[in-house]
Amino acid sequence: MKKKAKELGKKDKIIIGNEELEIEEIEISDIGKQGTRKVRIVAKKKNGEKIVIIRPEDYPIDLK
Helix, strand or coil, X not given: CEEXXXXXXXXXXXXXXXXXXEEEEEEECCCCCCCCCEEEEEEECCCCCXXXXXXXXXXXXXXX
16 A cells, blocks of 8 residues: 555554555655645664655655
């Protein structure tokens, strides 16, 4: 199942690069130069490593 980046929330589990991540923080920016908002996602791997992902608000992301 896929969701747009702007529809994600804390504790959602997503799949990026064949790895399962749990979202810890999500922030949506104001409209930028390209005319779209960006979503900044801070997610944690199972081993505790944190990953920061920045995507356009309508970018499709796989859910677990």
